[in-house]
Amino acid sequence: MAGPTDGYPTDAPYRIAFQASQTPAHLALVCATAGMAWAMRDDLQVADLGCGRGYVANTLAAANPEWRVVGIDHSPVQIAEAAMTARRAGLDNVEFIEADLGALADAGIARLPQFDVVMLHGLWTWVSDAVRDGIGRLLLQRLRPGALVYVGYNVLPAAAADFALQRLLRQLAGPRHDSGGSVIAAERAMARLRGLAGSLPLPRTAMLERLMNDPPLLEPAFVAHEFLTDHWRPVFHEELCAALAACKLDFVGSCNLFESLPGLLDDPERDRLLREAAPGQAREFLKDLCLPRSFRADVFVRGARAADPVRALDTMVVAATRALPERSPVLDTGVSRATWPQPLWEALRGRLEQGPCEVAELRAVRARDALHPAELLSMLVGSALVQPIFRATAAGPAASAARFNRAVAALHAQGGDGRGHFALAAHAAAGGLPADALDLALVSALSAAGPASDPSALALAIQPNATPGERELLTTRVAARLAERLAAWRRFGIL
Ligand SMILES: C[S@@+](CC[C@H](N)C(=O)[O-])C[C@H]1O[C@@H](n2cnc3c(N)ncnc32)[C@H](O)[C@@H]1O
Incomplete structure (x- = not known):
């Protein structure tokens, strides 16, 4: 069994949680809102660092056959799954590399392409300084002029409330290497926490609530990744900016588009302070103080060029996702x-x-x-009611997107009951439409059935062995989901 690399467990797959906000399609919106010129292109080179099971990287490769996508993660079990999914979907424009980002030598970095977009979701604040240095070297050497970097990370001050919880869980887990691996260690820690937390003066954070729920709302594999790491420590936005400035990257904006709006804090005095704060780090810190969120998702650029935000946003095409x-x-x-x-x-x-x-x-x-x-x-x-559209859908579903959508349905749909936050690859959207297991199953069944969309026939295709009662329930769910999504799937060229 593989042990931890630099204090981060490598033996357990993380959950699948597709984040639309980390994809280039959303970054284009962030740049336009911030008044920064960045245009979607057909020939992007994209990297996902700490790509986990590769769902995002595969979705992007499937939706954009002209792009070249690279996913890097040090966890062999996750890289194996990512590569297997790409093979099953017949994707030849995505590559998965098993590597410790802290140990990549310059020669290894030099073999990577020059990237237009690099994504780091849930990596920066979970890893050691050595790994951050490795990421910094990669960014310094492998970004094209004008490239974008997305970073999703735990931010101070709000994330400090979970500091003690993380330390306690690590102690309750005990040694994870000689005891069946990190998932077993996480299960042990979660069980012990439930016996203890009521008596300890821990801040009642959302994370603690989810752990104390009966049954817990967090899976042990998730807890292993989030808490059983030796180096988890949230940062101030300003510290991330300083680290990325050393890679010639400037802050563009938050992936929460609403953070750019006036009146954000809904408190006249705080809104005045926000307006008067210097744009950039001072203003962002005030937001971090006033908004109750412990996770930030930010966009950075190598070489900013200004654009008129109203014009840039006005010319974007959008469509309803449901x-x-x-x-x-x-x-x-x-x-x-x-x-x-x-x-x-x-x-x-x-x-x-x-x-x-x-x-x-x-x-x-x-x-x-x-x-x-x-x-x-x-x-x-x-x-989540609209997404941008970058390409016409007249030609019908892109072959690679259709293959990917079928492959992930076969892997994850489990008769519409599989767990995870998935996505359906959409060429028109240059990315994915968030989806659950029933969406995956339905799109797969619909593409096999042709234009017919009778709910009971679809329910039979999705769960051939269901009892009559189960079939009836599923037929009702299918009918409701078709009413909600079918037109959008056609609009985005998924069907
Ligand atoms: C919290 S998970 C996020 C996974 C994925 N980005 C997502 O959002 O689903 C962090 C990921 O970073 C990977 N990771 C941690 N340290 C790493 C390192 N030193 N080199 C490469 N990958 C690493 C882990 O294996 C894990 O898949």
């Missing part, structure tokens, strides 16, 4: 809940239901409301 709700969406920022007047929402919904459109056209449906495009997109993208 049937749109009757009532206006509500965007929860953690300190405020934003919503739109119902007539404005009805006008926007009416236009989106007709099909994809430019943001400028969408805003124009109610010119009197003078919606800023950043507000429009913060609300619609933030509530």
Whole structure:
């Protein structure tokens, strides 16, 4: 059994949790909102560092046959799964490399391509200084001018509330190498924590609540990755900026588009402080103080060029990812809940239901409301109701995306009941539409069945061995899901 590399367990697969916000399609929105020129291209070279089981890297490769995608992780079990998925989907534009990012020699780094986009989700604050140095060397040497770097990380001050919890779990786990591996160690720690936490003065964080829930809402493999690492320590945004400045990278903006909006904190005095703070690190720190979030996702650029944000956002094309709700969406920022007047929402919904459109056209449906495009997109993208479209869908589903969607259904759908946050590869979106196991199963069954979409026939295809009662329940779920998603899957060229 493989042991830990530099204090990080390598023997357990992490959960599959596709993050749309780390993909180049979303980074394009962040750049446009921040007034930074960056255009989606057909020939991107993309890397996912600490790629885990490779779901994001494979989705991007499948949706973008012209891109070259590289996933790097030190965990053999995860790299093996990532490579197997790529093989099953017939993807020849993705490569998975098993390597410790802290131990990559310059010669190894030099063999990598020059990247346009590098993603690090859940890596920076989990690894040692030596690994951070290795990542820094890679970024310094292998980024093209104009390249983007995405970093998802635990941020101070809010993440400090979990410091003691992490230390306690590590102690409760005991030695993980001689006791059946990190998942068993995590199970042991979770069981002991449940017996102890009520008597200890631990901050009642969301993480602790999920661990104490009966049954726990976190899987042992997740806990092994999140807590049984020797080096987990959150950072201030400013510290990350300093480390990346040494790689010639400048901060662009947060992946939470709403963070760029005026009135963000919904408290006049705090909003005044935020407006008066110097843009950049001082303002970002005030947000980190006032927003109750322990995780940040930020975008950095090598060589920023300014662009007019209104023009950049207005020319983006967006489409609905699901049937749109009757009532206006509500965007929860953690300190405020934003919503739109119902007539404005009805006008926007009416236009989106007709099909994809430019943001400028969408805003124009109610010119009197003078919606800023950043507000429009913060609300619609933030509530997962729309995604940008970069390519026409007239040619039908891209072959590689269709193969990937079938392969991941076979691997993970489990009759529509599989656990995980998946995605369906979409050529039009240059990425993926978030999906659950039922979505994977349904798209696979629909592509085999042709245009027919009878819910009971689909339920039979998804769970051929179900009892009549189970089949009836599944048929109801399938009918509801088709009403919610079928049109969007066609809109994004998934079907
Ligand atoms: C918290 S997980 C996140 C995985 C993936 N990015 C995701 O979001 O699903 C961190 C990942 O980084 C990998 N990792 C940790 N230390 C590493 C190192 N020194 N070199 C390469 N990969 C490493 C782990 O194996 C793990 O898959």
